[in-house]
Amino acid sequence: MDYVQAYKDHQYLWSIGPAVDMTGAYVDQDDLARMLKTPTKAMAAHCLCTQIEYWFDVGPDNGKDRAMDVSELIRTNKGVREIAERHGQI
Numbered sequence: 823m824d825y826v827q828a829y830k831d832h833q834y835l836w837s838i839g840p841a842v843d844m845t846g847a848y849v850d851q852d853d854l855a856r857m858l859k860t861p862t863k864a865m866a867a868h869c870l871c872t873q874i875e876y877w878f879d880v881g882p883d884n885g886k887d888r889a890m891d892v893s894e895l896i897r898t899n900k901g902v903r904e905i906a907e908r909h910g911q912i
Contacts, residue, residue, distance in 0.1 A: 823908070825863040828870035831905045835874060838902070839882030842889045848876045871909065878911040 835841075844850050853869040881889030895902045896912060906912045 823867055823871055825867040825870075827908070828867040828874070831874055831908065832870045834901050835877050835882065835905060838895070838899075839884060839890065841873065841877040842880045842883045844873075844876075848873070848880075874905070874909050875911070878906060878909070 841848060850873070853873070856865055856869060878892055881892045882895075884890045896906050897903070903912070
């Protein structure tokens with residue numbers, strides 16, 4: 823997946839809500855370390871795709887420290903469904 827598409831997909835999903843527990847269960851500092859070691863668009867795309875996979879695994883935060891139902895979002899939101907297909911999540 824190229825950087826531009828990964829960035830657009832990430833922006834769309836995060837507009838719904840960031841993945842639950844991005845600084846606990848998912849250690850986003852690891853992405854920062856990877857980007858500092860290899861500051862390329864390919865690495866950025868890799869980090870974005872990893873975060874997108876995590877979003878689909880745990881769901882977006884609903885603002886109450888709880889995850890929204892990803893399967894429901896895939897079923898009802900065309901954009902989420904297209905991203906899920908593009909990233910092999912369905």
